[in-house]
Amino acid sequence: MAASRVRNGGRPTLEEVAARAGVGRGTASRVINGSPRVSDATRQAVEAAVAELGYVPNRAARALAGNRTDAIALVVPEPETRFFAEPYFSAIVRGVGAALADTEMQLLLTLVGNDRERRRLAQYLTAHRVDGVLLVAVHADDPLPELLEQLGMPCVISGARHAAETLPSVDSDNFEGARAAVEHLVSRGRRQVATITGRLEVYGAQRRLDGYRAAVSAAGLAPDERLIAPADFTEEGGARAMRDLLARRPGLDAVFVASDVMAAGARQVLREADRRIPEDVALIGFDDSVVARHMHPALTSVRQPIEEMGRRMAQLLLDEIAGRAPGDERPSVVLPTELVVRDSS
Numbered sequence: 001m002a003a004s005r006v007r008n009g010g011r012p013t014l015e016e017v018a019a020r021a022g023v024g025r026g027t028a029s030r031v032i033n034g035s036p037r038v039s040d041a042t043r044q045a046v047e048a049a050v051a052e053l054g055y056v057p058n059r060a061a062r063a064l065a066g067n068r069t070d071a072i073a074l075v076v077p078e079p080e081t082r083f084f085a086e087p088y089f090s091a092i093v094r095g096v097g098a099a100l101a102d103t104e105m106q107l108l109l110t111l112v113g114n115d116r117e118r119r120r121l122a123q124y125l126t127a128h129r130v131d132g133v134l135l136v137a138v139h140a141d142d143p144l145p146e147l148l149e150q151l152g153m154p155c156v157i158s159g160a161r162h163a164a165e166t167l168p169s170v171d172s173d174n175f176e177g178a179r180a181a182v183e184h185l186v187s188r189g190r191r192q193v194a195t196i197t198g199r200l201e202v203y204g205a206q207r208r209l210d211g212y213r214a215a216v217s218a219a220g221l222a223p224d225e226r227l228i229a230p231a232d233f234t235e236e237g238g239a240r241a242m243r244d245l246l247a248r249r250p251g252l253d254a255v256f257v258a259s260d261v262m263a264a265g266a267r268q269v270l271r272e273a274d275r276r277i278p279e280d281v282a283l284i285g286f287d288d289s290v291v292a293r294h295m296h297p298a299l300t301s302v303r304q305p306i307e308e309m310g311r312r313m314a315q316l317l318l319d320e321i322a323g324r325a326p327g328d329e330r331p332s333v334v335l336p337t338e339l340v341v342r343d344s345s
Contacts, residue, residue, distance in 0.1 A: 012053040014150070020049035024166060029152025071106040072317060073130045075121065077142055079113030082234065086261055087289035088306055092136055092158060095310020103318065105131075112144075122147055132317045134158070139201045154320035156313045159204045160332065168320065170312045170333040172304035174204045177337035178211025181256045181284045181302050184339055186219040190254035190282055194227040196241040196266060198258040205233075208258045208286065227252060231262050238262025242269035253281055254345075260285035260292045260301055267295060267344075282345040288338075297343035304337050 018028035023042055031038050031046035038046075049055070074096055076083055083089050093109065100107055108130065112118050125133065125147065132154035135144060140161045148155040149167070159171040178195075185193050195212045198205030209228070216223060226248040231237035238257060242265065245252060257263035263285035267277065275281045277297055285292055288303035312333050 012055045014055070017046065017049045017053055017055045020053060021045040024149055026149035026152050029150070032152075069129055069131050070104050071108055071130045072100075072132045072134065072314075072321075073108045073110050073125070074134045074136065075110045075112060075144065076136045077112045077118075077138060077144065080111055083111055085235070086233065086259075087291060088259075088287055089136065091289075091306035092310040092313075095307035095312075096134060096314045097310075098307070099311040099314035099318075105318070118144070125151060125153065128153070132156075132321045134313050134317055137202065139199075140203065141201065154317055156317045156320070158309060158313060159202070161203055163203075165203075165332065168316050168331045170309050170316065170335070171204060172306075172309065172335050173337050174207035174304075175211040175214070177286060177302035177304065177339070178208040178256065178258075179215045180211075180337070180339045181286070181300075182212050182215030183219070184300070184341065184345060185254040185256065185282055185284065186215070186221070188254075188278075188282060188345060191221060192224075192227065192249060192252040193221065193254040193256065194229065194245045194249060194252045196238055196245070196255060196257045196262055197228065197230050198233045198262070200230060205258055212256055224249070231258075233259050233262060235261050235265040238265030239269050240265075242266035246270075246273055246275075254283070255281060256284045256286075258286050260287045260289045260295075260299060263299055263301075264291055264295060267299075277344050284345050288340050292340075292342070295344070300342045300345035301340055302337050303340050305335050308335060 014028055015025055018025045021028060023046060027038060027042060028046050031043050074093065076089060096107060110121060112121055133148055135155060135157040138145060138157050138161060145155065145157065145161065145167055156168045156170065160169045182193055193216060195209065197209050200206050200209065213223065229241035229245045231241040238261065255266055257266055263283060267283060270277060270281055277283050283299065285299050285301040288301040292299035292301040316331055
């Protein structure tokens with residue numbers, strides 16, 4: 001009787017169990033694998049769905065899931081060139097390493113820059129060769145979080161993928177950081193404030209753009225889409241965006257850039273155009289990385305506590321692995337930012 005309710009009349013799947021119980025696949029997997037990290041109500045709903053559908057779990061997969069490897073993977077879905085050029089990633093690694101220093105956990109760093117590397121990682125994770133995963137700079141359309149939820153594998157990401165994020169995440173307050181940067185520029189008398197965004201499929205970049213727009217509106221400045229230029233978090237992308245802005249709005253007098261690395265590219269273009277910083281154009285970055293401190297003039301930047309983000313990510317993941325996470329609650333940690341004012345603004 002139960003089998004007749006299943007899609008195509010075949011063997012019921014974990015996805016169908018989750019749908020019947022009204023929970024995510026990862027939650028259904030945790031119930032079936034005996035995890036304590038679910039509420040009694042959720043456990044009862046999943047068990048009822050299992051009974052009703054006649055679901056039979058894959059015993060081999062459950063056995064693998066029960067083994068501990070004492071290893072976690074730090075996955076960065078970016079090519080090597082960006083990983084080594086962007087100080088953000090090295091700071092995250094330092095923070096994660098600090099959190100794991102007094103544990104027996106081994107940290108495996110994995111860069112996923114193309115489809116082949118993504119397929120290899122999926123095979124590795126499916127074999128349950130790590131106890132959990134830290135995902136850094138994940139994009140909204142990345143399939144890895146969905147795979148991890150299907151596997152029931154503990155996972156924490158650096159920054160939500162969207163407003164309705166279901167995975168545990170740690171991020172800085174991108175909105176408030178951007179808003180504070182633009183408010184500072186307006187307080188210095190700037191009236192044509194442009195911005196260079198990061199890739200907008202990254203939720204953090206969207207929030208920085210939202211903060212920029214909110215501050216522009218609060219200052220009574222007329223919104224102007226020609227003052228917004230998208231880029232890709234690289235120095236070259238920042239330079240291209242700055243050229244586009246100068247071509248569209250040659251009278252601009254300030255630029256808020258969504259990363260220090262992109263700000264370095266923007267600065268070079270401004271110098272080539274004989275625009276003095278900050279006399280002609282004020283410039284602000286985001287991250288407060290070593291790039292900001294070594295730039296000339298020194299770059300005003302929004303400081304986000306990147307190493308602390310890495311530590312908090314690792315701590316959340318260790319709690320997930322140990323079963324200390326609070327049931328179905330998905331912790332979302334947002335750390336405050338701080339505007340560090342230097343000579344460029």
